[in-house]
Amino acid sequence: MAEVVVVGGGVAGLAAAARLSKLRHRVTLIERNPTIGGALRGIERDGFSWDSGAAMVALPAILRDLFRKSGRPLETYVDLRLINPARRHVFPDGSAVDLPTGSRGDQITALDAGLGQGTGLQWAAYVDQQAEQWHLLRNLVLDDPQGSSNLASRDVARLLHIRTSLARQLSRSLPDERLRRIASSGFELAGSSPARVPAYLAVESYVERSFGLWQAPGGMAALISALALRMAERAVDVRCTETVTAILTSAGAVAGVELSEGETITADVVVCAIDPRVVFGQLLPRSVARNGRRAFRAAVAVTPPNITHVGLSGVVPPLPAETVLHGDPLLVIRQQLEPSIDATGETAAGLPARSAWTILHRGGDDVDVLEALATRGIDVRSRLVARVDRRPGDIATETATPSYGFEWNGRRVAARRAGLANPLPGLHLIGASMYPVSAIHYAAWSAAHVAQLLGKA
Ligand SMILES: Cc1cc2nc3c(=O)[nH]c(=O)nc-3n(C[C@H](O)[C@H](O)[C@H](O)COP(=O)(O)OP(=O)(O)OC[C@H]3O[C@@H](n4cnc5c(N)ncnc54)[C@H](O)[C@@H]3O)c2cc1C
Structure with a gap:
């Protein structure tokens, strides 16, 4: 049996703790922080609750595997639901499409109806191209416990066409500008320019089409509550309001x-699920951290x-789980899944509905977001009863x-970083x-990779 310390109680740290404790x-x-959850811990105000970070998950199989391998099935705790259609795209020219997931045919039909005949097949061909990349990425990186370091290998980089940018791939594959926006808006919202994102990350379109997008009623904090129970069941010693300093x-x-x-705390194994710049820059002795410091010096955290x-x-x-308003600024509205509200906006009891929306944008601090929504035809100013504004700096300091x-500031920087997952025996x-x-x-x-590497006690 190894003595393990997990640093960081976000979903990654909690998942590692659950798996390793099950392995005895x-x-x-x-x-x-005073509570676990990291970016998923949720926000509450005036009787409303919102997702503080992720609102949807694209590969629920990973979460199912985590819960099955560490105790009881996920469904015992969280009713993850396939959302369809999950995302609406609205364009400055007035065209719009509710893009379904889970079916190639349904995507073609929806795009032809919303954006014009022929756009469906254009999109389908683009997503089809990603199947091979996805299988390569799985085999070479994701399914291999040492896989993230494989990204640093030249052979893997060649197979994944790591030199091609997403922007280049989009201009080759998608003549319709709106389809290019559909493919790139997620990266743009996440702060990366498609010119710097490697083309293989287009697999996300394939992943969403194949496996769907899933939400938890009441928000992703439900996942954290389930993991908190798992910590108690597996007798993990969870210590909040304590910071690892070395x-x-x-x-x-x-x-x-x-x-x-x-x-x-003495330990044979330390699993760090925190900022790697802190691990190499502050927590490890200088002599051990030299390579990591160099690799992360060029890394820029996404704002x-x-x-x-x-x-x-x-x-x-009524909006789907996510509405993307393309244009300047790009605005994204996320609607939390409230099981008690029907399609007319009424609750089961007939009371006026309450909706919890999260609006994300990169237009800067000066944008009046509700006014910006009103100019795009979604005016909810008279409905507002609670509001929480979070600036980029707040979000970074919360976790x-x-x-x-x-940021994707060059393929070499990213590959060198990925190669540092196990810089020292036991870390x-x-x-x-x-x-x-x-x-x-x-x-x-x-x-899951750490659990595979460590195995049973
Ligand atoms: C606004 C936003 C929207 C997102 N939307 C999506 C989405 O829709 N779908 C999706 O799949 N993903 C989404 N993501 C990404 C997803 O939320 C993250 O990838 C994931 O939650 C990160 O989990 P983590 O455990 O790696 O890190 P974190 O959640 O950041 O957890 C790290 C934890 O470590 C703790 N910590 C830090 N330093 C120390 C220390 N020295 N000692 C002890 N503890 C420490 C922190 O307090 C924190 O709790 C979104 C993220 C954001 C910010």
Whole structure:
């Protein structure tokens, strides 16, 4: 049995703690905030609740595997639901499409109806191209416990055509400008220019078409509540409001951690699910961290978008889970899944509905987001009863990690970073910052790798 310390109580750290404790290792989880959850912990105000970070997950199989392998099935705790259509795209020329997931044929029909005959087949051919890339990415990177370091290999880079940018691929494959916007808006919202994103990340379109987009009623914080229960069931020692300030080493291997109050915890294994720049820049001894420091010096954390959470009362325009208003600024409205509200906006009891929307944009602090929505035809100003504004700086300090990941500032920088997941015997770096895309499923997948590497006690 190994003594394990997990640093960081976001979804990645919790997933690692759940899996390792099930494998009979003794696990202590350290979280610097008063509550666990990291970017998924949720926000509440005036009786409304919103997702603070992720609102949808694209690969629920990763979460199902996590719960099955660490105890009881996910469905025992969280009623994850396939959302269809999950996303509406509205364009400045007035055209719009509700893009379904899970079916190639349904996507073709919806696009032809919304954006004009022929756009459906154009999009289908583009998404079809990604199937091979997805299988390569799975085999070479995602299914291999040492896989993220494979991204640093020249052969893998060649197979994944890592030199081709998404922008180049889009201009080759999608003559319709609106389709190019559909393919790139997620990256733009996440702060990356398609000219710098490698083309293989277009697999996200394939992943969404094949596996759908899923939401939890009441928000993704439900996933964190389920993981909190799992911590208790597996006797993980969860210590909140404690910060790891140093990783201790001995004879070239990990020996434990030091906390801000000076306490030390000895450990054979330390799993860091936090900002890797902090691991290499502050927690590890200088002599051990040299390579990591160099690799991360060039890494720029993504500046999160501006986020406004609004609580609305009464009937509001019915929206799907996500509405993308293309144009300047790009505006994205996320609607939390409220099981008690029907399609007319009434609750089951007939009371005026309450809607919790989250609006994300990159237009800067000066944008009046509700006015911007009104100019795009969605005027909910008279319905507003609660509001929380979060600026990019607030979001970054809430978790002290780049929950939105790092900018794609060159393929070499990203590949070198990925190769640093196990810089020292006993030390593992996982989570949003170590994967090509910052997302719940990849964060949870990285935790599965640590469990595979460690095995049973
Ligand atoms: C606005 C926004 C929208 C998003 N939308 C989506 C989406 O729709 N779908 C999707 O799949 N993903 C989405 N993401 C990404 C997703 O939320 C993240 O990839 C994921 O939640 C990251 O989990 P993590 O555990 O790696 O990191 P985090 O959630 O950042 O957790 C890290 C934890 O470590 C703690 N910590 C930091 N330093 C220390 C220390 N020294 N000692 C102890 N504890 C420490 C922090 O307090 C934090 O709790 C979104 C992210 C954001 C910000």
